[in-house]
Amino acid sequence: MAVPFAFFALFFAYPVVAIVGRGLKNGAQWQLGRFGDVVTDPDVVHVLWFTVWQAAASTGLTLLIALPGAYAFARFDFPGKQLLRAVVAVPFVLPTVVVGSAFLALLGRGGLLDDLWGIRLDTSVWAILLAHVFFNYAVVVRTVGGLWGQLDPRQEEAARVLGAGRFAAWRRVTLPALAPAVAAAALMVFLFTFTSFGVVQILGGPTFSTLEVEIYRQTADFLDLPTAAVLTLIQFAAVLGVLALHAWTVRRRESALRLVDAARTARRPHGRGQWALLWGTLLVIAVLLIAPLAVLVERSFAGPDGYGTVFYASLRSAATADSTFAVAPLDALWNSLAYGAAATAIALVVGGLAAAALTLPRLRRGRSGRIPLVSRLVRGFDALLMLPLGVSAVTVGFGFLITLDRPPLDLRASWWLVPLAQALVGVPFVVRTMLPVLRAVDGRLREAAAVLGASPWRVWREVDLPLVRRALLIAAGFAFAVSLGEFGATVFIARPDQPTLPVAVARLLGRAGELNYGQAMALSTILMVVCAGALLLLERARTDHSGEF
Amino acid sequence: MTARHGTTAPRPPQLLRLGGVTVRFGASGRPALDAVDLDVAAHEIVCVLGPSGSGKSTLLRVVAGLQQADAGQVLLEGRNQAGVPTHRRGVGLMFQDHQLFPQRDVAGNVAFGLRMRGSSRTHQERTVAGLLDLVGLPGAQRRAVASLSGGEQQRVALARALAPSPRLLMLDEPLGQLDRGLRERLVVELRRLFHELGTTVLAVTHDQGEAFALADRVVVMQDGRIAQTGTPLEVWQRPATEFVARFLGFDNVVEATVQGEAAATPWGKVPVPDGTPDGPCRLLVRPAGVRLTSAAEGLPATVAARTFRGTHVALLLQPAGGPQVEAACALRDAPETGERVGIAFAAPDVVVLDAADG
Numbered sequence: 001m002a003v004p005f006a007f008f009a010l011f012f013a014y015p016v017v018a019i020v021g022r023g024l025k026n027g028a029q030w031q032l033g034r035f036g037d038v039v040t041d042p043d044v045v046h047v048l049w050f051t052v053w054q055a056a057a058s059t060g061l062t063l064l065i066a067l068p069g070a071y072a073f074a075r076f077d078f079p080g081k082q083l084l085r086a087v088v089a090v091p092f093v094l095p096t097v098v099v100g101s102a103f104l105a106l107l108g109r110g111g112l113l114d115d116l117w118g119i120r121l122d123t124s125v126w127a128i129l130l131a132h133v134f135f136n137y138a139v140v141v142r143t144v145g146g147l148w149g150q151l152d153p154r155q156e157e158a159a160r161v162l163g164a165g166r167f168a169a170w171r172r173v174t175l176p177a178l179a180p181a182v183a184a185a186a187l188m189v190f191l192f193t194f195t196s197f198g199v200v201q202i203l204g205g206p207t208f209s210t211l212e213v214e215i216y217r218q219t220a221d222f223l224d225l226p227t228a229a230v231l232t233l234i235q236f237a238a239v240l241g242v243l244a245l246h247a248w249t250v251r252r253r254e255s256a257l258r259l260v261d262a263a264r265t266a267r268r269p270h271g272r273g274q275w276a277l278l279w280g281t282l283l284v285i286a287v288l289l290i291a292p293l294a295v296l297v298e299r300s301f302a303g304p305d306g307y308g309t310v311f312y313a314s315l316r317s318a319a320t321a322d323s324t325f326a327v328a329p330l331d332a333l334w335n336s337l338a339y340g341a342a343a344t345a346i347a348l349v350v351g352g353l354a355a356a357a358l359t360l361p362r363l364r365r366g367r368s369g370r371i372p373l374v375s376r377l378v379r380g381f382d383a384l385l386m387l388p389l390g391v392s393a394v395t396v397g398f399g400f401l402i403t404l405d406r407p408p409l410d411l412r413a414s415w416w417l418v419p420l421a422q423a424l425v426g427v428p429f430v431v432r433t434m435l436p437v438l439r440a441v442d443g444r445l446r447e448a449a450a451v452l453g454a455s456p457w458r459v460w461r462e463v464d465l466p467l468v469r470r471a472l473l474i475a476a477g478f479a480f481a482v483s484l485g486e487f488g489a490t491v492f493i494a495r496p497d498q499p500t501l502p503v504a505v506a507r508l509l510g511r512a513g514e515l516n517y518g519q520a521m522a523l524s525t526i527l528m529v530v531c532a533g534a535l536l537l538l539e540r541a542r543t544d545h546s547g548e549f
Numbered sequence: 550m551t552a553r554h555g556t557t558a559p560r561p562p563q564l565l566r567l568g569g570v571t572v573r574f575g576a577s578g579r580p581a582l583d584a585v586d587l588d589v590a591a592h593e594i595v596c597v598l599g600p601s602g603s604g605k606s607t608l609l610r611v612v613a614g615l616q617q618a619d620a621g622q623v624l625l626e627g628r629n630q631a632g633v634p635t636h637r638r639g640v641g642l643m644f645q646d647h648q649l650f651p652q653r654d655v656a657g658n659v660a661f662g663l664r665m666r667g668s669s670r671t672h673q674e675r676t677v678a679g680l681l682d683l684v685g686l687p688g689a690q691r692r693a694v695a696s697l698s699g700g701e702q703q704r705v706a707l708a709r710a711l712a713p714s715p716r717l718l719m720l721d722e723p724l725g726q727l728d729r730g731l732r733e734r735l736v737v738e739l740r741r742l743f744h745e746l747g748t749t750v751l752a753v754t755h756d757q758g759e760a761f762a763l764a765d766r767v768v769v770m771q772d773g774r775i776a777q778t779g780t781p782l783e784v785w786q787r788p789a790t791e792f793v794a795r796f797l798g799f800d801n802v803v804e805a806t807v808q809g810e811a812a813a814t815p816w817g818k819v820p821v822p823d824g825t826p827d828g829p830c831r832l833l834v835r836p837a838g839v840r841l842t843s844a845a846e847g848l849p850a851t852v853a854a855r856t857f858r859g860t861h862v863a864l865l866l867q868p869a870g871g872p873q874v875e876a877a878c879a880l881r882d883a884p885e886t887g888e889r890v891g892i893a894f895a896a897p898d899v900v901v902l903d904a905a906d907g
Contacts, residue, residue, distance in 0.1 A: 447615050448648040450635040452662035453713060458636075462661070466652045 007350045011420050012388060015399025020229045044214070044227075048234070051210040054125065055194040058132035062189050063182070065284060066137045070145035072281040075153075077268050084285070085141075090532045091289055092138040095485025096198025097502040098524040098531075101509060102292040103131045103203055105299045105521060127203045132196065134288055136189040143185040144178060151177055187246040191239065197393065197488045198502070202509060211235045212488065216394045220492075232395045239391065293528060300521035332504035333526060336484055339500060342419035343426055343483035344476055350423065351430025351475065356460075358431075359438040388424040393488025397421060400493050418500070421489040426479030433475040437468050481531045501527040563624075564749050565589040565612065565717055570621035572607050572773075581607045583773040584621065589717070589751055594743055596764030597753040600796060604773040605753035606645075609719045612751065613642050626716065636665070641715030645722040647706040649694045655681070655705050656690035662713035680708040683742065700731050707739075711748070718743075720752040724759055736762045757797055761785065769793050790903050794833045800875050801839070802902070805832035815871030817848050820896040831902040836863065838898020839876035841884070847891030850874065852884050866892060 073085065091099065107127050151174060159169040197212040204213065211231055218228040388396070400421055441464060449459045487502040494503050501523055508520035565588065572582040581604045589595045597605045610616035612623055614635035623630040630638060641662075649658050659680055660673045668676075681689055684704035697705060703724070710718055723739070724732040740763050743750050754760050760767050761781040769777045769784065777789040788794040791802050805812035805819065806829045812821050814832060821832070840847075841864075850866040853873060862883040864876045874892060884890055 442648065444644055444646075444648045445650065447613075447635070448642070448644055449650075449661070449665075450615070451613050451640065451642040452709070453636045453639075453665035454661075455634075455636050458665060463650065 003350065003353050011400075012391075012396065012424055015403045016232070016391060016395055018403040019225070019395055019399040020232055044231070047209050047211060047214045050208060051194060054128060054132075054208075054210065055190050055196075058129050058136070058193040059186050059190045061129055062133045062136045062140055063186060065133055065288070066140035067144065067182075068277060069137065069281045069284065070141045070148055072278050073141055073145040074148035076274070076278055078278060084282075086536050088141055088285060088289060089138040090293075090528075090535055091134050092136070094135075094531055095487060095502045095505075095527055096135075096196070097202065097487050097505045097509075098296070098485070098528050099131050099135055099292075100199050100202030101505060101520055101524045102296040103127055103134070103199075104509075105295045106292045125208060128196075128200055128208060130288065131199045131203060132189075132193045134292060135199070136192060137285075137289060139188050139192070140185045143188070144181045147181045148174075148178060184246060187242055191242050191246070194238065194242070195235065195392065198506075202506075212392050212394060215392050216488070219394060219398050228395070228398075232392050235392055239387070243387065296521055296528065297525050300518065300525040302518070332499045332501045332523065333530075335494075335498050336501040336527070337530075339418045339422060339490075340480050340483045342416070343422035343486075344479045346419060346423035347426030347430050347479040347483070348472070348476055351427040351479070352434060352472070354427070355431050355434035355438055356464075358435060359441075388428060393425070393486070394492065396424065397489030397492030400489070415498075417493050418490055418498075419483070421493060422483035422486045423479070424489075425486055426482050429478040429482055430475040433478060434468060434471050437471040438464065441467050477534050477537065481534050484527065484531055484534075501530075563588040564591045564593075564626060565751065566622075566624040566627075567608075567612070568622045568624070570608075570611055570618045570623065572604075572611060572616060573619050580619075580773050582611065582618075585773070585775060587768065587775065589749060591749050592747050594740070594750040594752070594763060594765045595768060596760040596766070597751070597768045597770055598755070598757060598760040598796075599753075599770035599776075600755055603770040605755075605770055606721055607773075608770075609642060609721055609751065609753055612638075612717070612719060613640055614638050615642075639713075639716050641710040641713065641718040643706050643710040643718070643720045643723055645725055647702045649697075649702060649705060649709070651694055653694065654690065655686070655692045655694065655697070658694060658705055659708045659712050661709060666713060676712055677708075680712055683711075684708045685738075700727055700735070703727060703735070711746070717749050717751060720750065722754055723752055724756075725754070732756075732759065733762075739763060769796065771796075787900055788833065788902065791831050791833070794900070794902060799833055799835055800873075801834040801836065803832055803872060805830055807901070816868055816874065816892070816894075819894045819899060821899055821901060822896055825901050833900040833902055834874075834894055835898040835900070836875045836877040838895040839866075839874055840893045840895060841876065841878055841882065842891040842893050844889040844891045847893040850890055850892050852886050852888045852890060855883060855886055866890065868892065 069088075073081070073088075107130075155177075156169045156173050159173045160166070164172060194210070195212050196210055197216065200208060200210045200213050201216070204210075209217070211234065215228050215231045215235070218224045218231065400417060445463050446459050449463050450456075454462055484500075485502060486500075487506065490500050491503050491506065494500055499507065505520050505523045505527070508516045508523065567585055567587040569584045569586060570582055571580050571584055573580045583604075585604075585608065587595075587608075597608060599605050607616060611618050612625075612630075614630065614633060625638065625640070650661065653661070656674075656677050659677045663673045663676060677690060678687075681687055684707055686701060686704050686708075689701075689705075694702070694705070707723075710720075724735055727735065736759055742748075750763075752760075752763060754763075761784075764781060767777075767779060767781050767784045768775055771790075771792050777784055777793050779787075784793070785797065788797055788799065794802055803814045803816065805814045807821055807825050807827050809827070810820060810823075811818045812825075812830070812832055819832060819834065848868050850868040852864055853867040854865040856863045856865075858877075861877045862880055864878060864883065866874045866876055868874060876892070
């Protein structure tokens with residue numbers, strides 16, 4: 001308990017509080033007046049409004065497109081389903097930078113649609129919305145579809161026998177059971193799109209800007225810390241609200257449902273309607289999920305003299321179109337892998353300890369049904385662990401720079417700075433993956449081991465560890481993929497001579513020239529392959545309900 | 550296995566001694582265990598019997614150290630166990646639903662306790678093989694736990710609990726989940742086994758048949774207190790209170806006022822055993838003590854229901870006045886439903902219950 005708490009206090013709360021404080025303080029004086037100035041600034045109002053509505057629109061669009069997919073994955077049995085489930089999840093762990101460049105390659109200037117029909121969407125809001133759907137399709141399919149697959153179809157059959165029509169049975173029986181899962185998924189999507197950074201940064205151009213992008217601009221371009229601080233606080237408040245709602249719906253989801261083995265509920269589709277639904281889902285996946293990635297790969301090979309590996313070959317030398325790139329872009333791959341491994345280790349230790357602490361037996365509800373104060377505090381901590389997902393990564397990154405640069409914690413020059421920041425984002429995934437499994441371990445198994453003479457430490461090693469090993473692997477994979485793709489914080493704190501893959505991609509995209517663009521596509525492809533590889537490995541180890549993601 | 554009853558120092562008279570053990574869940578409300586005193590002698594088989602919620606399982610958990618007592622002491626071989634963690638108490642507990650470790654095979658489960666004590670691999674293998682023979686599953690070492698039937702899991706759980714030779718073996722509803730035939734066979738096997746091994750056993754169950762078949766001594770619990778202690782025969786013949794009587798399935802309990810050799814009840818005069826003090830009391834007539842006579846002679850009654858019980862027929866009789874009377878009668882003599890009969894009571898099957906009871 002103490003370790004994760006200290007970790008969060010030191011590497012999350014302290015930098016964030018420090019940077020917000022620096023923004024809002026003038027000497028020793030709090031300048032709360034800044035709030036009024038910032039909030040009434042028409043530009044800021046515009047950004048706020050855009051952030052909210054694009055998040056809402058993205059969420060709605062994602063639900064609209066992904067819910068039929070969730071049904072298809074839950075109830076239909078078709079060849080290649082396992083593989084497709086893995087493919088659908090790939091975008092979720094892809095770095096935002098890669099997603100941005102993939103959509104740029106599809107919809108942008110000189111992109112595929114531009115070549116074919118002269119259509120460009122990169123300056124329209126549609127590019128952002130579609131990229132968000134691409135990104136979050138898996139969230140809905142996994143959270144809703146996972147539960148849908150386990151709902152006992154006999155419940156609906158019982159309603160049918162009692163005289164309900166097909167639709168009425170679905171509306172009265174299935175929908176109420178699914179509603180909390182749909183709400184939880186929607187809130188997660190809203191949260192991710194509300195704080196969207198890389199996608200909007202690349203696709204939004206000068207026109208569109210979310211809060212997170214605006215924080216970055218104010219901090220990095222204009223050095224206007226007070227405005228950035230106020231924006232951070234606004235985002236923080238919004239995220240807190242969303243998380244509270246999420247926690248509430250998740251608790252509702254825990255209500256007793258009759259769950260069955262998902263493998264037993266899936267059938268081969270029959271009838272024209274069901275086949276149409278399945279093919280429709282496959283089409284959506286092909287167009288929306290696979291096409292952008294395919295185009296990305298295609299562009300990375302489309303050299304100036306026809307297809308070839310020109311861009312890949314050029315990644316190995318530092319001598320690019322201009323010489324400001326201090327190292328060979330390919331070195332970024334090794335940096336990323338090393339950082340990712342370290343961040344995964346940290347996230348596993350911190351997240352694992354936090355999850356273990358959250359499942360300590362004395363924190364469970366007593367027989368009287370009352371929850372002791374300590375437990376309530378710990379449950380609060382549970383929700384706090386999700387915060388790094390929602391707090392501006394830019395703020396965290398900049399906070400790291402200004403707080404961890406003097407004794408006793410002078411980490412500015414330390415190699416560990418980057419993995420520490422990346423682990424922050426990995427921890428929520430570790431906790432979310434481990435918690436359900438740890439909670440499902442029957443407490444009496446531990447008691448049985450204790451009665452047979454196992455000390456508490458042996459109990460953990462002999463009973464808990466073997467049962468959660470699989471979840472631990474999955475958590476590790478998520479943490480690894482997430483830290484590979486982390487951009488918002490890393491872009492601040494990565495040393496110029498040690499860029500990670502996403503940082504290198506962003507730098508290349510930020511420059512003119514065909515070679516830079518091609519190299520960016522090539523690097524993105526490499527990043528995508530590494531992430532997808534990690535995920536596909538996991539999919540083999542995954543059980544159907546080992547986590548919420 | 551049997552070598553552990555050493556003949557060293559004189560052993561304390563009681564292996565387990567509970568003194569005033571009290572457990573409360575939540576700040577207020579009825580305690581789960583209310584000042585319970587209980588002794589278990591070495592090699593004795595004691596069975597705690599009671600309805601669900603009477604605190605039986607809590608009792609075992611306190612002895613195992615899985616539940617902290619709010620007051621009172623637990624002594625094992627004369628040593629106070631306060632502050633001794635579960636894994637150092639040297640007791641065994643067989644859980645109600647077995648709690649076999651799903652990721653280990655049968656041998657891995659049975660050897661677990663030995664591994665925790667660091668015994669050698671050869672010793673483990675020998676003990677496991679011996680125990681599996683003993684519980685009737687020879688050669689099952691490599692089988693997966695999930696592939697076992699309920700009865701087999703039961704045997705593996707027993708072997709696992711016995712393997713480290715605990716000084717006290719505790720069983721929580723040991724046969725609860727098994728079907729009737731298997732249960733009756735196993736209970737006999739268990740008793741023979743425990744006597745052979747000289748194991749000291751503290752078991753809890755809600756099934757009176759199981760308790761009476763297994764135990765040297767039965768302890769009946771009610772609402773966290775001990776209602777009666779005695780040999781199975783004593784408890785069966787002389788239930789101490791109305792609660793115990795009703796829990797054992799006896800429903801012929803009425804208000805009575807004793808005067809001399811008989812008591813006045815709503816059923817009329819009922820003979821009482823010699824030496825019963827005069828005054829008001831509660832009276833139990835066991836069904837075997839209800840005799841059927843012709844309608845003209847005894848207490849007139851109508852047969853309200855009859856249930857076939859295999860060896861006899863249970864009759865529910867409705868007298869003209871007072872509550873219904875349960876009677877047992879031989880198959881041949883059983884009257885039809887609705888028939889009019891007479892009732893007479895036999896003194897040896899009449900029990901005077903303690904008045905101090907709800």
